[in-house]
Amino acid sequence: MSEVLELGKKAKKASLKLANVSTEIKNFALNAMADALIANNKEIIDANKKDLEEGERRKISKALMDRLLLDETRIEGMAKGLREVAFLKDPIGEVVKGWKLPNELEILQTRVPLGVIGLIYEARPNVTVDAAGLCVKAGNVVILRGGSVAINSNLVLTKIISEAATKAGLPENCIQSIETTDRAAVTELMRMHEYVDVLIPRGGASLIQSVVENSTVPVIKTGVGNCHIYADKAADLEMAKKIAINAKCQRPGVCNAAETLLVHKDIAKEFLPRILKGLQERNVEIFGCPVTKSIYSSVEEATELDWATEYLDLKIAVKVVESLEGAITHIQKYGTNHSEAIVTEDYSAAKRFTEEVDAAAVYVNASTRFTDGGEYGLGAEVGISTQKLHARGPMGLEALTSTKYVAYGEGQIRS
């Protein structure tokens, strides 16, 4: 039996037990996992050093090296995260709805775990701990597959929290990591619908595309965000500038950062010089449409590709549109249904934009950067869904659950 198949079978078995573990024990385990991270921080840092050395050898980018690094502060941060998850309300066992049929059969729709969650992610080793904590809290078993560059860190983290969880009373094998960095293992995980209930890929567009293309396990797509800020003709220009700069610059490497600025033609002459200068002062590289360039010449010319690109960097595409409708059409064509914002003082424009733009989150007069489980008050998040099935937008604990109907009768039969 392959390693992954074995993991899957063990996970399925564990999931049937974990589904009925009490909130008390799950919370106790989460705190025990946090304690174990702190107690074993030397072992974690040692394993992480191996990854950093290998990363240097492989000449990975500085940004990636930073994301890979674990030190005492970051380990404490992960431990704190687990303790916070222990404080969140347990979604499992909630009676979502309940009613009696005319024949007195009592139906309760109750919240249950999804079962086995497969998580495929890239460099950051803290995801190992964050995701495991959220999955366990919602009664789910998790199979983790982190990026190969963090393999030593991930395996040590998994060993430490998994052992602590079992010792604290959770079933064995609730938290497992795939030990091989062989890519075939991912393919196998994606085809294991008999044992895995859902697959959540967290990472770049190519990873997510590959999972969507190849998985027979149901997938929740996350994260790719080609987000737009549309400055309407009725925009408060100072507000539009502030929001566009925040959405682009506050943290450019994340999915809810803005990638394209759309500007209504009626305000273009006044607004473009102000906003583009502001962006350039913050070292943002600008790719403008011909109209933009005719108004503010010191920008590069945008190509078709720019409209479709998620830069995740200090770069922005800028386009002047004829109308509100033009902005909506552009977003429908190039957007990834993540987060979209209009800046306007016009009631009807705001209403139309929120109704016609098809995205997980649509903002009026606010930055797209708010699309986040923490900001929304959902507690931690396991990712941001950009699909319509099951969960949409920031996914908190409830997104990691399903329901089951339980019906109490006294001999009812169907006639």
Added chain:
Amino acid sequence: MSEVLELGKKAKKASLKLANVSTEIKNFALNAMADALIANNKEIIDANKKDLEEGERRKISKALMDRLLLDETRIEGMAKGLREVAFLKDPIGEVVKGWKLPNELEILQTRVPLGVIGLIYEARPNVTVDAAGLCVKAGNVVILRGGSVAINSNLVLTKIISEAATKAGLPENCIQSIETTDRAAVTELMRMHEYVDVLIPRGGASLIQSVVENSTVPVIKTGVGNCHIYADKAADLEMAKKIAINAKCQRPGVCNAAETLLVHKDIAKEFLPRILKGLQERNVEIFGCPVTKSIYSSVEEATELDWATEYLDLKIAVKVVESLEGAITHIQKYGTNHSEAIVTEDYSAAKRFTEEVDAAAVYVNASTRFTDGGEYGLGAEVGISTQKLHARGPMGLEALTSTKYVAYGEGQIRS
């Protein structure tokens, strides 16, 4: 451009319009579709005759011929179904949740359509109308692909209701059927995640398996039901007999019918002769485990395959189990997570069964036959989901929706 790709592009375009059509117009259109079916019943019956003739030529089963048949009464039934859907509450526009962030940004989670739904189904042409009605009511565009044996009926039905819908004010191309019976068209539909938001296969296990294996569009698995009735040692035997007979015989060809009877060893000697005689009087063929056979010899011997088979027929597998745990383990191994029932007067046994059996619907002292949107009071249903993602159990209108966050600000940026 292929026919299916063209359908997909048109559907996507229509979905952006249909999402914002008022309840009033949608209901008007549903009633107009019903009127059109009645007004054109001759055309429908003529097309259906072609299918029936071809069916006879192909020597399809009597049961299938019956499901294929459309007459005036059945057409009236479909029209009535559409009018009933018009009466159901429109789920779109509901504010599911809403709150303010500490910075006064107001977040509303609102219910929106899924977008484009692909439905793949087998013989019964009434599904064409039922599914189209439900999809439209929930603001979704639908691409239908019925069984090739009903192709003439399906195309005429689609034409009639689609024209009526457009005339009544819905966008063009809200209801489309794939016109070719070529299997490659289904494969294409399954890979069209750019234009189709969800695929719902309705039919036998092999159809559903094929969709799960090959689709890149998110899938809602429906229908395969290897359902069990477990007669516990504390069962009221008369009740257990009544429930088992109802679950097996009331309509054996459907997914919520029972396929295996599990009997606790302590009641086997008393119960088995009673229930098995009762089943045989109703022409049920019985496949028993060795213990069953030793108590009641006039049954066939069950093989491993019987435990895993969804007979959809007057056949049942019967197994004596050592304990409640033995019953649960058997169901975990062979069940398809559809509907499972325990018959018992023992409180703890009932509690344990409902908690540990992982299925869309778990019954205590009631027939599995109740798992149905109509019975549950959800109005019509588009199928019964046996997966955990998105929807589980009978799927009414709400299962055909997603949500979107709309946030109203006054210049909020993230710090």
